[in-house]
Amino acid sequence: MFSILIIKELRAIIYSPKFTVTFAVCAVLMLLSVYIGINEYNRSVIQYRTAQELAEQRMTETTAWPNLINKAQREPNPLQIFAGGLNYDIGRWSLINREDSIKLQHTHYSDNPIYAVFRIIDFSFIVQFILTLFAILFTFDAVNGEREKGTLQLVFSNPVSRAKYLLAKCAGSWLGLVIPISIPVLLSLLLVVLFKVPLDGGDWIKIISFLGLSLFLFSFFIVLGVFISTLIRRSNISFLTSLVIWVVLVLIIPRAGVLAAGQIVYVPRVAEIEGRRNAFAKDKWAQFEAKMENTWIERSAESGGGCSSASDEKLWQWMKEDDAARKKVEIEIEDYYAKLKEDLRRRKAVRERSAAAISRISPASAYQLAAMSLTDTDVSLKTRYEDSMNSYRTLFNDYIDNKAEDAGPTGQIMIKVSSEDGFDMSSFDSDQSLDLSGLPRFRHPDRSFSESFYPAIIDFGILGIYTILAFIGAFFRFLKYDIE
Amino acid sequence: MKMENETTDRPMLEAVNLSKRYDDGVLALDGVSFEVKPGEIFVMLGGNGAGKTTALNIFLNFIDPTEGEAKINGIMTHFDPLKAKELVAFVSENVMLYENFTAMQNLDFFASIGGKNVYGDKDYRDALLRVGLLEESHHKKLKNFSKGMRQKCGLAIAIVKDAPAILLDEPTSGLDPQAGHEFIKLLDSLRGEGRAILMSTHDIFRAREIADTIAILNRGKIIMQKKASEIAGRDLEDLYLQYMAGHNSEVESPAIGGV
Numbered sequence: 001m002f003s004i005l006i007i008k009e010l011r012a013i014i015y016s017p018k019f020t021v022t023f024a025v026c027a028v029l030m031l032l033s034v035y036i037g038i039n040e041y042n043r044s045v046i047q048y049r050t051a052q053e054l055a056e057q058r059m060t061e062t063t064a065w066p067n068l069i070n071k072a073q074r075e076p077n078p079l080q081i082f083a084g085g086l087n088y089d090i091g092r093w094s095l096i097n098r099e100d101s102i103k104l105q106h107t108h109y110s111d112n113p114i115y116a117v118f119r120i121i122d123f124s125f126i127v128q129f130i131l132t133l134f135a136i137l138f139t140f141d142a143v144n145g146e147r148e149k150g151t152l153q154l155v156f157s158n159p160v161s162r163a164k165y166l167l168a169k170c171a172g173s174w175l176g177l178v179i180p181i182s183i184p185v186l187l188s189l190l191l192v193v194l195f196k197v198p199l200d201g202g203d204w205i206k207i208i209s210f211l212g213l214s215l216f217l218f219s220f221f222i223v224l225g226v227f228i229s230t231l232i233r234r235s236n237i238s239f240l241t242s243l244v245i246w247v248v249l250v251l252i253i254p255r256a257g258v259l260a261a262g263q264i265v266y267v268p269r270v271a272e273i274e275g276r277r278n279a280f281a282k283d284k285w286a287q288f289e290a291k292m293e294n295t296w297i298e299r300s301a302e303s304g305g306g307c308s309s310a311s312d313e314k315l316w317q318w319m320k321e322d323d324a325a326r327k328k329v330e331i332e333i334e335d336y337y338a339k340l341k342e343d344l345r346r347r348k349a350v351r352e353r354s355a356a357a358i359s360r361i362s363p364a365s366a367y368q369l370a371a372m373s374l375t376d377t378d379v380s381l382k383t384r385y386e387d388s389m390n391s392y393r394t395l396f397n398d399y400i401d402n403k404a405e406d407a408g409p410t411g412q413i414m415i416k417v418s419s420e421d422g423f424d425m426s427s428f429d430s431d432q433s434l435d436l437s438g439l440p441r442f443r444h445p446d447r448s449f450s451e452s453f454y455p456a457i458i459d460f461g462i463l464g465i466y467t468i469l470a471f472i473g474a475f476f477r478f479l480k481y482d483i484e
Numbered sequence: 485m486k487m488e489n490e491t492t493d494r495p496m497l498e499a500v501n502l503s504k505r506y507d508d509g510v511l512a513l514d515g516v517s518f519e520v521k522p523g524e525i526f527v528m529l530g531g532n533g534a535g536k537t538t539a540l541n542i543f544l545n546f547i548d549p550t551e552g553e554a555k556i557n558g559i560m561t562h563f564d565p566l567k568a569k570e571l572v573a574f575v576s577e578n579v580m581l582y583e584n585f586t587a588m589q590n591l592d593f594f595a596s597i598g599g600k601n602v603y604g605d606k607d608y609r610d611a612l613l614r615v616g617l618l619e620e621s622h623h624k625k626l627k628n629f630s631k632g633m634r635q636k637c638g639l640a641i642a643i644v645k646d647a648p649a650i651l652l653d654e655p656t657s658g659l660d661p662q663a664g665h666e667f668i669k670l671l672d673s674l675r676g677e678g679r680a681i682l683m684s685t686h687d688i689f690r691a692r693e694i695a696d697t698i699a700i701l702n703r704g705k706i707i708m709q710k711k712a713s714e715i716a717g718r719d720l721e722d723l724y725l726q727y728m729a730g731h732n733s734e735v736e737s738p739a740i741g742g743v
Contacts, residue, residue: 004596008582015584150580154638157544157574158597158645159566483546 002164009172010179013138019180022134027184029126034188037081037122038195044076044108051093060433065404068434070096070396072389072442074104077376078197082210083124085377094389096396096442102389104382123188124371127214128364131181132221133246138177139225140242141235142169143478148235152483166226166478170471173222178215185211202449209453210374216463217367221246223467227474230481250364257359265351273340281333288329292322352379360459363466370459376447378455388445395440403434494558495519496571496649496680497526497543501552504538504704512538514704515552520697522648525671525681527691529724530701536684538704540651543682544574556649570599573647577654579638583627587612587637590626591644598645611640616666632663639670650674652683656690668694692720700727 013019055071062068073093080087091104119125143166146152155165189207192199199207225242232238268276299318303310310318356379359365372378497520504513513535520526528536541547542554545565554561556568581590591608612622615636621629629637635655642650652671656664664687671694675681685691691698698715700708708727715723 001597001599004593008593011589012582012584149583150576150578151582153544153546153576154574154580154594154641155597156546157569157572157651158594159569159599160597161566484541 001160002168005160005165005168006172006175009168010176013173013176014180018137019176022138022177023180026126026131026134026181027187029121029130030123030184030188031191033121033123033126034081034191036120037084038191038197040120041076041078041081041197042195044080048073048076048092056436059436059439062434063432065400065407065434068097068400070439070442072096072392074385075444078199079203079206079210079375080122080377081192081197082122082207083371083375083377084120084122085124085372085375086379086381087377088120090382090385094386096389096393098397098400102386102393104385104389124210124214124368124375127217127371128367129250131214131218132250132364135177135218135221136225136242136246139173139222139229140238141229142173142226143229143481144233144238145229145235147233147483156483162478162481163475166230166475170223170226170474173226174219177222178218205449206374206376206452209449209456210371213367213370213374213456213460213463216460216467217363220363220463220467220470223470223474227470227477230474230477233482249362253362254359254365254368257357257361257365258355260358261351261355265347265354267347267351268344270344273344276340277333277337280336284329284333288325291325295322360462363463366459366462370456373455373459374452376452380455384445384447389442392440392442399438399440493521495555496522496557497651497682498555498558499539499543499552500555502539502542502549502554503551504535504542504547505550511704513542513549516701516704516706517552518697518699518706518709520649520680520682522680523675523678524696525675525683525694526697526699527695528682528684528699528701529686529688529691530684531686531728533703534701535704536701537653539701540574540653540682540684543572543651545569571647572649572651573598573642573645575635575638575642575650575652575655577657578631579634581626581634581637581641584625586623586625587617587629587640588622590637591641594641595644598641598647607644608640611643612637614643615640615670632659632667635659635663635667636670639667643674648678649680649682652681652685654685654687655683656685656687664690688720688724700724702728 051071051073055073059068059070071093074090077087088108090107092106092108094100094102094104096102141148143152146155156162224245228238228242228245229235232241299310303314356365356369360369369378499516499518502513502516503511505511512533516535516539518526528534528539530536538547539554542549543556543561545561545568548562556571559568559571561568582593585593588605588608591611595608609619609622613619617633617636617640621633626634626637639655656667659667668690671681671683675694675696683691683694692712695712697709697711698720699706708723
């Protein structure tokens, strides 16, 4: 009996004209998105390699260790083909040297602003916005439509239990849409293989998990549509209701969650942080200058006829003391600045977590967060790279310092001032290029499958729970449903 | 096909003091009792809101009775609805089938959920031919069928289900005279096979033509129930109007008295 009901649902879906349209749209969009994604990835790889070669060339042209500057590049991720996430929003490289702190620069969107306006359509976008809409459009009249047509009466004039019927409705609708849609999905994967996108075993497991996640979201919207069709007796009203619910779940809550988190958790702007740092520094330097003034007055008094009458030895000691005091102030300012930055980073993390928690009310958000995590294009992508580049920067600078010490004053500038020769400046530059064979290279922060999957577990759970709740709602509603 | 209990006196369909009051307080059925034996056609006559469809809906367990029982072959429909529904086929006023399915596919689906998995294409074809649907229409989608063809298709489903009881809700409503006549002839042949048939209609002409027993319902009550032989030779329309007028005046002014 159950299989008969499922087969009927499958037939009803496959014979319906809207199925042909859905299938065609999904097939075209999926294949196109993957094809464009592959092209985009290949372009990124070429750009990455060229940039790496240029950085290497610049380093080989450098003749003094202290002048050596590296560029750490963010490696293109083949999983961005399926879910771009923040991949296009985060800079591609950062300078590595002693002076500049790590800052990822040149995003894909800063190079191609038009993409920022009309963002790239990837597989996750199709699932999140198009498949969920189709799922709702296929099921909003699953029960009330049959009641209006009169077929529900004829079905229940036969020995069919309501529980079996509803289960078959959900399962049939699910299979009726999943089986045909799996064809363009498989073709998309075939494209990835044919275009020789470099994917290892871990990547494939991530892709399979991502497709499973997509199925979870799709299932929720199918069951939600069935639930709405049992709640509302007229199909035209359930159509409008379904659309409104879809808009709220897919378009409004994800954005509202971020806005709400912004209101709840205060995060100062970078300009504010800089302003506070400058104010602190100004105050500290003012204190330092006042203290110095007093110190020099005391020193003048101590030496009798002013500071100029002090011995060279004394002057040298005072200079050392002043330098130590200056360095202490500099360290205090840097510590304060580091604390401000740490506080900013912590507040940002809290806001990100709050935004994620609020927007997870929407299954579409839960899906998006999990999809980005599984494809390593999530919000932690930036911090992962920044942390990794910071570690590399320390390694790089230590190596440079050691090498510079071994090489002597190469690359330094000597300034001579004498009453006889006047002013003279000379450098210790050498014409020989540096031996970069031992230079530490930047290693990309790879994530294992478990590291990518772990943050997504909660979203799998949320989608599962939402689906079960929608089914329970539909089930109890349908038990009392007036089929007349 | 002859039914097993065709010769027994045990009623196939039985309403015992059946009442239904809806949530809004409307009393749709008020203590209705009747029985339909195998090989018998019981016709419920009455206007809109008389309670005919409510009675059928209780037999089909679409709704529960407020009081009383509806039984199919002794099985209480609200107690064991699935078992009871194995024994009954239903043809509604507007047989609505799956528009994108062919007649054969519709028959296959409804025969299968009716619990008869042993049927095949030949049985469906035979049933469709029997109700007068020509071979070329068997593989046509239902959206191309006229109302008469749909009603016939509904009856073919009932035939394929091979149920000993058939419930019909205004089955000839909207059919042209030719189609109506053919439909009634088919019912006659099904009666001949020993099936118990319960039909609601407000078509007095058809009721007279086919019924073994006629019950007139008004405001949820049976105000007249007679065998066809008891009213032979009388004008059923006059009788109907008399009973209706009498009952309505009785309800509105009990002191005047009725039938």
